[in-house]
Amino acid sequence: MTSLSATIALLWHESRRCGLAVWALPVAGAAVGGAVSGLPSVARSALLLASYSALACLAALCVVAVLGRARMLELHLSLPVPVPVLVARRLAVVAVSTAVAGAAGSLALVFGAGTEGALGAAAGAGTVLCTAALLSGVALWTWARWHSAAAASGALIAVWLGYALFWAANIPPGVNRPVCAVMGALLIWRGLRSLTDPDRVLAKEER
Amino acid sequence: MDVTITGLTKAFKGNTALNAVDLEFGGGMIGLLGPNGAGKTTLMRLLTGILRPSSGRITVGGHDLGNRAGRASVKRMLGYLPQHLDLYPDLSAREFLDYIGLLKGVDDKRARRAQVDALLGQVSLADSAKQRLGGFSGGMKRRVGIAQALMGDPRLVVVDEPTASLDPEERMRFRSLLASLGGQRTVVLSTHMLDDVAQTCSRAAVLAAGRVVYDGSTPGLTAFAEGRTYRIDTGGPQPAGDFSIANAAATGDGMRYRVITDTPPPKAVPVSATLEDGYVALMRDARAAREEAADGGR
Amino acid sequence: MKGIAVAAAVVRYEARMAARSRAVWIGMVPVSLLGAVFGFATLTGQESARLNAGAMAETLLVIVPIGVAAVLADRLRRSRTTGLGELLDTMPLNGAACTVGALGGALAVALAPVLALVAVLGAVIAVRTGDPVAPVWALLAFLLVVLPACVWTAALAALLGLALSVTLARFLVIPLWYWAVYWNYTLWWVPTPVGTVLVPSGEYPAQAWFGTTPVWAGYGQLDWLSPAPAGAATGLANLACVLLGTALMVGCARLMRKR
Ligand SMILES: Nc1ncnc2c1ncn2[C@@H]1O[C@H](COP(=O)(O)OP(=O)(O)OP(=O)(O)O)[C@@H](O)[C@H]1O
């Protein structure tokens, strides 16, 4: 069994492998929350939805950035820690960072807009997380299957445009959130699974 | 650590990189030679459990690489240096080795530290231990790669062209480092430098076009050129004929060629063979055998 | 002359590489499909084919330039990481031609699915309005409305990709595009070029040659930069400004590449 200190040391290493993007995300969350709370309330409701999905998109792009920074996969394949586990650890770091970003945004909203903001913030954090799960799933799955961070961000932005312009605008949140969460979990699972295929991982290395 | 490879075949889309390879070796060092595209890297990837064979079987220390449990056990006692290693540029050499140590399951912080410092000394990077890898020269990166392969005290060490891009002094140092390991462990070394093999490996295997064309003692390789090596001095154009050139050197007023042939040209002088001549002779024979097989197939 | 030959060679090879890279297709095909959904929604068939084509092109601008930008953000950065940039620097080439060629070749491939979509939409317009020249109008709308916007965002994204990180550039283009072209400053005032001749919103050309009614054009924050849309004159002025802006961004990219 790995010791606690080793686990902490490893997580610290992995969070550094994720790069600056992970640290920028909470800042972006707070900034978005602050900006939206400063709006007149007519504009706020219009922009709130947009900023939720923007934040989710940012989180998923963060996933792409983290995946794009993965290196020396051939060496990782030869190490005792399987590549899917390695990638999952880094994604967990992004997930934590996203949660912090959501919380920071909500806090900023509560401070800026009072109780009315508080209700919106709670609902908003859920929306952000579910949407981020879906978009991250798209990014991870594309990256794992098609060997490229560029492809992952292209697919991600296409899906995000479709989501923001059609899906979120027409589907009630009660349906939207669970569907996104389930789809996201499924895509992440499929993506991680396809990383168990060494041929595919090596192809990524040689690209 | 006993390694047994039987009937190993690996086919990629359209081409067969390894074709029914049989090899068996125990502790000590084995050198893997062969021309570009012979299948050395593929064999090493199969041996480390990175790739799965199309057919055939590999066991390492009694663990079958064909199943997940076997692969997991082998990975816990493995050190691997890939041919191309793209290091994380924003880590220092020390941090990088620490990270690899953690991934290899060296949990105790103090033990990890001690290993990292010892290895950095051995690859003479102690002075640059705190610098970012992104600023390292090509040879320095290679040395970091060698050090990481030795992290965690692996019992099977697989290194793919470790000496490429090392300067002459570092190459010497690396050879003695390897030689000091060889005693207790199994080291598989692929290289294009025959000297590396001559000086460190008692055993050599040569691959050509996915097949093992030689497997035996390293000095034994010389025998292929014995009685077939000649020297030709010429001041004019490169001599033509049915031979393979093993070496060419300017002599001041012309060129001196070493050639391997069964039908020496008129002015050729027989000379005693070296390891390099042996390798060239072996490649010549392997090529002739392949051509014959292709003709026979037609 | 030599510069043109070099640019043509670069265009050819960049296009070949872009066509073989999955990233371009994986990004552009879904974006074009989305565009199809948008485009079909605007086709009422009530008015003339010309008007329909213009409206269709304006609708495509909501997403297509963003997709193009996302896909091409890494085009100028790519040669740097592979070491190809260093190799090209050692050759007696015209740097500007290389930069333009690199972007142009990839852009041509990225726009191929969009062009296919425009052809389909043109055919649909032809059926709905019964006007056989509708595909020609659709093609013209693509050239005058969609293409300038895509060139502009591609240059912007490539420049951002060089200046910042590629991933960040991919994201930043989205807010930048909506800010520059669709920001409703009456709802929330911030300085924006919306409604001016500077930005490739396509409204000036669409009004000039397809007879659409612009939403923002002419209502920019600076009156002297946002003349009332008045046919070909303002349409051409807008195209010239967009071209100039693109040239500026490519020039900056070229300077950055040199460093
Ligand atoms: N992922 C792959 N897909 C397709 N073919 C491959 C792949 N990897 C290797 N090959 C082919 O397998 C053959 C052996 O390649 P390998 O890399 O093992 O050669 P090598 O002996 O290591 O050569 P070198 O000395 O140049 O490193 C080559 O013909 C190569 O084209």
Ligand SMILES: [Mg+2]
């Ligand atoms: Mg090799």
